[in-house]
Amino acid sequence: MEPIYLDHAATTPIHPEVIKAMIPALEDVYGNPSSVHHFGRRARQFLDEARRIAAKSIGAQEKEIIFTSGGTEADNLALIGTAIANQHRGNHIITTTIEHHAILDAAKYLEKRGFRITYLPVNESGQVELSALEAALSEETILVSIMTVNNETGVIQPIKEIGAILNNHLAYFHTDAVQAYGLLPLSVNDLGVDLLSVSSHKINGPKGIGFLYVKDGVTIESIQHGGQQERKKRPGTENVVGIKGFAKAIELVMIEMQDRNKRYGNYKQLFLNTLDEQTVNYQINGVHTIASIANLSFPGTNVESLLTNFDLSGIAASSGSACTAGSVEPSHVLAEMYGSANETTINSIRFSFGAANNEQQIKMAAEKVAAIVARLTKDNDIR
Amino acid sequence: MIYLDNSATTKPYNEVMESFEKVSKAFYGNPSSIHQLGIEAERLLLKAKEQMAQLLGISEQEIIFTSGGTEGNNTAIKGIALKHQARGNHIITSSIEHPSVLEACKSLEKLGFTVTYLPVNQYGLVSVDALKAAINEKTILISIMHVNNELGTIQPIKEIGEIAKQFPKLYFHVDNVQGFGKIPLNLQNSGIDLCTFSGHKIHGVKGTGMLYIKKGTAIFPLFHGGEQEFNYRSGTENLAGIVAFVKASRIILAEYNENDGKLNNLNKRLRALLDSHSSIVINSPSSYHAPHIINFSIPGLKPEVVIHALGQKGIYISTKSACSSKTPDESAVLTACGLAKDVSESALRVSLSYHNTRDDIEIFYQTLCEVLDQLIKVMR
Ligand SMILES: Cc1ncc(COP(=O)(O)O)c(C=O)c1O
Ligand SMILES: Cc1ncc(COP(=O)(O)O)c(C=O)c1O
Numbered sequence: 001m002e003p004i005y006l007d008h009a010a011t012t013p014i015h016p017e018v019i020k021a022m023i024p025a026l027e028d029v030y031g032n033p034s035s036v037h038h039f040g041r042r043a044r045q046f047l048d049e050a051r052r053i054a055a056k057s058i059g060a061q062e063k064e065i066i067f068t069s070g071g072t073e074a075d076n077l078a079l080i081g082t083a084i085a086n087q088h089r090g091n092h093i094i095t096t097t098i099e100h101h102a103i104l105d106a107a108k109y110l111e112k113r114g115f116r117i118t119y120l121p122v123n124e125s126g127q128v129e130l131s132a133l134e135a136a137l138s139e140e141t142i143l144v145s146i147m148t149v150n151n152e153t154g155v156i157q158p159i160k161e162i163g164a165i166l167n168n169h170l171a172y173f174h175t176d177a178v179q180a181y182g183l184l185p186l187s188v189n190d191l192g193v194d195l196l197s198v199s200s201h202k203i204n205g206p207k208g209i210g211f212l213y214v215k216d217g218v219t220i221e222s223i224q225h226g227g228q229q230e231r232k233k234r235p236g237t238e239n240v241v242g243i244k245g246f247a248k249a250i251e252l253v254m255i256e257m258q259d260r261n262k263r264y265g266n267y268k269q270l271f272l273n274t275l276d277e278q279t280v281n282y283q284i285n286g287v288h289t290i291a292s293i294a295n296l297s298f299p300g301t302n303v304e305s306l307l308t309n310f311d312l313s314g315i316a317a318s319s320g321s322a323c324t325a326g327s328v329e330p331s332h333v334l335a336e337m338y339g340s341a342n343e344t345t346i347n348s349i350r351f352s353f354g355a356a357n358n359e360q361q362i363k364m365a366a367e368k369v370a371a372i373v374a375r376l377t378k379d380n381d382i383r
Numbered sequence: 384m385i386y387l388d389n390s391a392t393t394k395p396y397n398e399v400m401e402s403f404e405k406v407s408k409a410f411y412g413n414p415s416s417i418h419q420l421g422i423e424a425e426r427l428l429l430k431a432k433e434q435m436a437q438l439l440g441i442s443e444q445e446i447i448f449t450s451g452g453t454e455g456n457n458t459a460i461k462g463i464a465l466k467h468q469a470r471g472n473h474i475i476t477s478s479i480e481h482p483s484v485l486e487a488c489k490s491l492e493k494l495g496f497t498v499t500y501l502p503v504n505q506y507g508l509v510s511v512d513a514l515k516a517a518i519n520e521k522t523i524l525i526s527i528m529h530v531n532n533e534l535g536t537i538q539p540i541k542e543i544g545e546i547a548k549q550f551p552k553l554y555f556h557v558d559n560v561q562g563f564g565k566i567p568l569n570l571q572n573s574g575i576d577l578c579t580f581s582g583h584k585i586h587g588v589k590g591t592g593m594l595y596i597k598k599g600t601a602i603f604p605l606f607h608g609g610e611q612e613f614n615y616r617s618g619t620e621n622l623a624g625i626v627a628f629v630k631a632s633r634i635i636l637a638e639y640n641e642n643d644g645k646l647n648n649l650n651k652r653l654r655a656l657l658d659s660h661s662s663i664v665i666n667s668p669s670s671y672h673a674p675h676i677i678n679f680s681i682p683g684l685k686p687e688v689v690i691h692a693l694g695q696k697g698i699y700i701s702t703k704s705a706c707s708s709k710t711p712d713e714s715a716v717l718t719a720c721g722l723a724k725d726v727s728e729s730a731l732r733v734s735l736s737y738h739n740t741r742d743d744i745e746i747f748y749q750t751l752c753e754v755l756d757q758l759i760k761v762m763r
Contacts, residue, residue: 003419010421011413011619019407026400026588032392035701036687037694039386069450069590072608072618102617105607201619206407208450208590208621223605224457225490226483235483236453237392237583239590241403242624307417316418328417 003314004365008202008354009151009179009293010318014245015204015355021248022206025241033238034227043240050247054211057250058196059187066212066230067243071178071199074212075102077234078174078195081220082143083110089170090140096120096128098150098333103176107145116140125287126155126337134165141171148180148196152320152333152350153286154293156184163192172218178202178210182253183261183290194218200242204355205249209242260355265291267353267362274366280373285334285348295320295334297348300377303328306349309372315365320350384697385743389584390532390561390676390734391701396586396634399627403588406623414620415609424622431629435593438632440571447594447612448625452560452581453483454605455594456526458616459556459577460487462602463524464496470552471521477501477509477538478719480528484558488526497521506668507536507720515546518553525555529562533716533732535667535676537566544574554600560584560592564635565646566673576600580632582624586736587631591624638737649735649744650674656748662755664726666717675735678717682725684758686712689731692754698747700733 005013025046031039033047051062068074083093095107097119107117118136120128128146137144144166148159159175166173174195177186182203188196195218199210214220214233226235253260268291275282275296285295298306303319307328310317319328330345338344353362386394395403406427412420414428432443449455464474476488478500488498499517501509509527518525525547527538540557547555556577559568564585570578577600582591596602596615608617657663657679666678681689686702693700702712717727733747 005420007413007416007418007420010416011411013411014407016408019404022407023400023404026395026403030392030394031699032388032583035388035391035699037388037690037699037701039388039699040391069454069621070618072606073450075608076606076617100608101610102606102608105617109607199619206621206623207619208624224453224483225486226453226457226481235486236451237581237589239450239588239624241588242590242621311418314419316412316416316420318416318418 001314003316004361005356006315006317006351006353006365008356009320009350009352011201011207012204012354013356014206015249015252017252018205018245018248022241022245025244029240033240034229046240046244047238050243053247053250057254058213059189060213061216063231064213064216066214066233067238068210068212068234069208069239070201070210071176071197072102074197074199074210075100075176076106077212077220077223078197079103079106079143079145080110080223081233082172082174082195082218083115085219085221086142086172087115090142092116092118092138092140093143093145094118094120094133094136094141095145096122096147097336098122098126099145099147100151100176100178103145103147122336124337126150126153126285126333127288128157130158130161130165133162137169137171141169143172143174145174145176147176148184148186149177149290150286150333151179152331153295154179154289155286156180156288156290159191159193167192179293180290182257183264183292185257188213188215200246200249203249203253206242206245209239209246261291264353267357267359268292268294270359270362271351271353271366274363275370278367278370280370281377283344285337285344292353294351295348296351297344298373299343299347301347301373303346303349305376306347306372309376310369313368313372315368317349317351319348385747386699387733387735387739387743387747388699388701389736390732392583392589393586393736395588395627396631398634399587399631402630403623403627406626410622414622415611427626428620428622431625435629435632438636439595441595442598444613445595445598447596447616448620448628449592449594449616450590450621451583451592452481452558452579455579455581455592456481456483456558457487458594458602458605459579460484460524460526461491461605462615463554463556463577464491465603466601467523467554471523472496473519473521474498474524474526475501475514475517475522476526477503477528479503479507479531479716480526481532481558481560484526484528503719505720505722506671507531507534507716508671509538511539511542511546514543518550522550522553524553526558528558529568530566530673530676531716532561532676533714533730534678534720535673537562537671537673540568540575541573547574561676562673564632564639565675570595582628582631585631585635587628588624591621591628593628642737645737646674646735649739649741650677652741653677653733653744653748656744660752660755662759666722666726666730677733678730680726680729681731681755682729683762684729686729686731688758689754692758693750696750698750700731702731
């Protein structure tokens with residue numbers, strides 16, 4: 001039997017329309033967009049069109065979109081690129097403890113290069129507190145990077161409020177919108193952000209492509225050097241096929257945003273309702289979460305045996321944290337919310353819903369989860 | 384339609400497109416996920432590495448997949464420089480490298496590294512003696528390309544590798560983006576520590592490539608994050624692109640073996656034709672040269688004009704590589720070779736694939752003659 005895929009926050013199945021859209025870029029429009037002849041010009045048209053679509057999706061201008069090889073590269077470019085280009089203005093950067101590793105590890109690298117980084121904590125709800133941000137801001141602060149939606153818990157951060165605070169400050173504002181894009185309406189002007197990262201494979205597009213929005217006027221230094229592609233901010237022959245597929249995925253997600261939100265939200269509700277019916281003992285981690293993600297703690301269990309049992313019974317979910325050589329590390333995000341000694345950090349699972357699902361699957365998955373949790377906690381009782 | 388711009392980019396092989404599509408559809412799991420779908424994706428990734436390792440005679444641990452040649456070159460050069468700066472701050476490269484090498488080096492100069500840009504002779508060749516003389520106790524990296532993208536000149540990589548071996552403290556990087564599948568390059572025991580490949584130059588898909596990092600060579604990563612690719616290249620893997628890249632590699636190496644001499648013959652014929660035309664100067668050398676690239680100039684004519692005129696007749700060639708020079712027409716590579724201004728500002732490049740035919744060459748030359756007749760008439 002096909003596994004039931006509840007790991008859409010890790011990656012999503014590619015939309016059939018997206019594959020269809022990529023085929024011409026493989027077969028006919030294979031030119032190099034930098035070439036001046038017919039083939040090059042057609043490839044360039046694909047790029048221009050994709051840039052228009054990407055820009056429109058966040059209310060930006062075309063020249064503010066830089067295509068990258070994915071969310072990780074976009075995050076690295078945003079953080080390192082802005083920091084290096086603006087170090088004459090100050091050496092302080094603010095981010096949070098619950099960012100994706102693409103941000104956290106880039107920040108660590110910047111620490112080595114002499115930047116001072118403040119990692120804002122989150123409260124038990126998983127949210128950054130505005131007062132903490134305000135307290136951390138100083139004249140030396142050149143950049144604030146706070147994710148729109150956390151990839152483990154799905155908690156939505158108060159981006160607009162943060163944008164408003166930073167409105168009166170010289171620091172640039174970057175948000176990693178990889179998990180939010182396509183489900184939350186994101187208008188860069190509304191939110192007051194200067195930089196914003198997006199990854200294609202989280203919205204049913206191809207892997208290996210993403211974009212970074214860089215507001216006109218924001219100075220940023222590229223981390224790769226070479227040709228003049230992407231206004232010199234990101235050299236390298238453009239991934240025309242990926243970009244074309246990404247553009248299609250964006251078009252689809254923009255049309256279907258409300259629908260998807262409703263559908264995934266219903267899946268989440270159905271999943272939780274079914275667990276309730278089966279009287280499973282669980283707790284939801286995080287308050288004010290996105291429709292597609294439910295991070296649940298099952299007291300008396302542990303992540304590894306849960307995931308192994310889920311996998312054996314055909315449910316693909318995850319702990320939400322990176323896994324080293326098959327073993328699962330305690331979640332750094334939950335540790336920040338509850339303290340590292342809290343058992344929630346080792347008994348929580350991220351279920352993330354999406355295009356691969358239907359209601360029947362969700363119900364079936366919840367029933368299986370209920371049975372597994374019951375079995376695992378019963379073992380405990382006996383012992 | 385005759386496409387003679389294969390050094391700019393190539394049309395993906397049919398099998399490559401099929402693989403790309405199939406993997407996109409059927410293996411959508413994230414290789415880092417530990418459930419079944421993730422494991423299947425990871426298994427495919429490992430299989431791709433195994434195949435690639437076998438093709439190149441290297442080990443799987445020596446492969447990291449990248450988003451292309453530019454990223455490969457940047458990762459290699461900055462990766463070595465930043466990791467080993469305690470040992471020394473001197474880098475040696477040549478003046479005719481691809482911009483992704485030259486600009487990466489320039490960015491390091493800003494961080495306090497010193498870079499020697501070796502000159503080349505009129506054929507674009509680096510002098511092995513000059514290179515040896517440039518090495519000092521602070522040298523940590525030599526970066527020299529295998530095949531030049533504008534001229535097709537083949538650098539003496541083997542000899543340079545032997546020199547590199549004598550200096551165990553320095554690393555040797557080779558940009559093999561233009562040579563792969565055309566001119567064999569042995570990696571084992573070669574003295575080469577890092578080697579860059581790009582997918583879209585070998586009928587793979589754009590946005591894919593590979594960096595060979597010899598076992599025991601540590602580099603500093605360009606992207607930080609999820610620790611994919613032995614922590615040298617974070618970011619969710621472009622699995623469909625990777626599989627397509629490996630497939631393209633396999634096919635182009637097979638084509639190399641099956642088409643022994645074909646490109647040489649096409650090259651000879653084209654050279655003979657171009658040579659017979661009084662307005663044309665051939666810039667590519669006739670020895671130390673890869674057969675798929677032929678660079679020539681028509682002094683006095685703007686290259687774009689020729690390209691557009693040919694394009695209208697369905698023939699596609701190019702000027703110098705896009706974006707490698709300050710003045711719009713001038714080729715930085717040809718200037719570095721010491722060629723006269725009227726030559727370096729009027730250069731055109733024909734680049735072949737194994738799929739071009741003798742007819743393509745004949746038609747191209749005929750059409751070029753027609754175009755030149757017209758253009759030269761207009762000019763007078
Ligand atoms: C919040 C967040 N940021 C960044 C990334 C990295 O994106 P990519 O996988 O495209 O490199 C991810 C996904 O892994 C993510 O969830
Ligand atoms: C010699 C050489 N190195 C590097 C590159 C860059 O490769 P990519 O286009 O995959 O970034 C190219 C092609 O443009 C090239 O010809």
